[in-house]
Amino acid sequence: MKSRQILPLLVLTVLALTTCRRERDVLPLEDYYGYRTTGNVTIRRLGNGGPEYYLGIDQDSLRFTAEARDMDYKQVPAPLFSYWVDGKPMPNGAFLPTKAGKYNFRARLGPKESRPVTVEVIDPASLISRLYLGIRSGNPGIAFSDGSSRFEFFGVAVGLNGTSLPFDFRPGIRLYVDGLPQPTLEFIPTQEKRYRVKLKGFGKESNEIWIDAHPPDYYVTQVRLSMVQNGPEFQADEISKADFRVETLSREGRWVNFSAQPQREFFVDDRLSPGLSFKTRTPGVYRFKAKVFSRESNELTLSVLPPSESAIITIPIVFHLFNVAIPQAKLQAQVDILNKVFRDQWNPNNNPKAERHADLRLQFVLADTDPNGRPMPQPGRDYIDLGRARYSQKEISDKLGWDHYWNPDFYLNIYVANYTDTYLASLKGTWAGLGSYPWTRVALPGIIMVSGNPKPDFLYALYVIPDVFKDNYVTQTVIAHEIGHLLGLRHAFNEASCEQDEDYCDDTPAYPRHQYIPENLGTRRIGCDGMAFSATNFMDYYYGYENSFTLDQASRVRHILNYGLWLPTPANGRSNSHGRITGAPGFVKRPPVLRPVDWVACPAPEARPFGFLRRPADFDLLKE
Amino acid sequence: MQAGVGLEIGYSRRMAARLELSYVRKGAREVFGQRTDRLEATTKLHYAQLNLMPLILKPEWKRFPVTAGFGVYGGCLLKMSHRYTVNHGAVFSNVLLSDNFRSMDFGWTLSLGYQGFRLPLELRFEAGFRPILPSHGLQTPLYNRVLALHLTI
């Protein structure tokens, strides 16, 4: 037996191998231990729409994304999240809801899980009480069977409370013609027959619209031309305006308004004219004629007088001050501003005006006589103390205002109060002024026409907040803007889209309202025709030069002064030119039932304190 | 890779014990998958390791001079690194991960040697007693498992 030996060794590994996992096995990602250093995970829903609800079943997937930070709060690079809906895996972070309900969405990275995002999925069908089908363009009274008539429809999903719903339901609704689904909301008749059109969607069907298509000449056995002019005298001032209508007699003996072009032609002195309205700067006698399918209409003539100044109309104003103490000097200052605005003289910063800026030949005075015929110690001032500081516009237009509604055939009533209504949620905040449109005895596009001499069944007046009396450029012309509404002018921009110029005035460039973003707009606008322009119109919103009415607007206002109801105009028996009131005009009583009115609410700029607004000097001046 | 020094104490011609101190680099390349995504990770662990083989048998078959030993080891984690790439993209390294690994690893060793060449060869298998990473959450806990060919000078 040998003695014990102690041997020093140098051990050298030639080959060191691995943990026993085989190299190319793909392991489940949950086993990846590198994500143990994840500090936190957040999940976010992609796309627009409110984060907390989603409208739609079987329509579109909800999509999510996530972000992870490590323990040092650095972003984890290239994280492979797993997504979970109510504890079940959700591949690719997408989830197609097939049932209404509340869902919790989470993202996970390694051992860390995000806090859930809860989305309530709503079945649109559960919100809809019915579908309504309407016609956006095309006249169902005249449908040609030769493929030249095009109809465009629109749908409204009516909610359970009877209002149209503020969601986009279009993806779930289809147009059906004679039971066949159509790819779009358009339809072109190609046969002589009755087409039945309706909408279907969300398990509901809309009303049905019938379109009777005939060959074009079916509608034209006779052609009739008629005319509406906007003043008793037609002057060559480009304000006086005549609008024409072409009607044809169909074979079934029905007069139809025939506007389809190019079959309808309109001639002024035997020259083809593009529109159906007429204005001029040249006096003389004009002849008008229309042709439809070469069938001629009757001829109309119009004597156009040399341009003389149309009468200046003076309107007495009464300010009903509901517990707001506006100094008398401020009331007068506001009237002074109106007298510049409506005489084309208001441009305090000497900015460029609209090319076709116009003098509306309208002036204002503070009323000097009250409804009982007594001289007013403080003209135009009707202070009303009801012992509280704030009022809703609804209570004033429903009740309180009627107790102080001075006969509108003698006065322009302006109700001033600290209003509580935000009125339209979309306006975010309060409105500065609220108006309504007039009624007329002779047709004017966009204005309600009546015959006779009805009493108002809504409080036709203006409503403004006290701030409009401040010396601030953007609010000084609010009352002028509201008087514009009261005299038939619409906003210069388009409320909805660019499909038509919604203010019926060609010389006020239309632009879509959503473009009006006060923060960064300045005076710049991009019109529906794609052309940039500077906003100058009083009927635009605040961030503009606010220095012009146009000739087309003057024409509309003149029409209302000639034919409008409930205004202190010569047409309504006020023949004075200096606004002096004689006799005792009295009050107009509230009728038992009031007409619901879509008031035109014109916002205060984002409801911020007016003092913070930029002065016009800082506005971007558009260089064209 | 591993290198170290050892002391061998012979009980008899056929039995010995051995104590070794070595530097060992262990590591793994792994692929993790979730649907079509692939994450490839490379982990490298550097240990200072003490091996104790209380019994090495040397049967002294003339034709076939083999040895067989059994023992335990304890390793102290000196350093670790972790890199990964997702779908063959950029390579990222995760420096925070080393805090998650256990600083000590204990295990057993099995060794088979061949002494027929000038330098004795030894095939050795090592296995840790407990996962080197606390296993919470992982379906397959991570153990050290090493198969190595040793060359003794």
Ligand SMILES: [Zn+2]
């Ligand atoms: Zn307005």
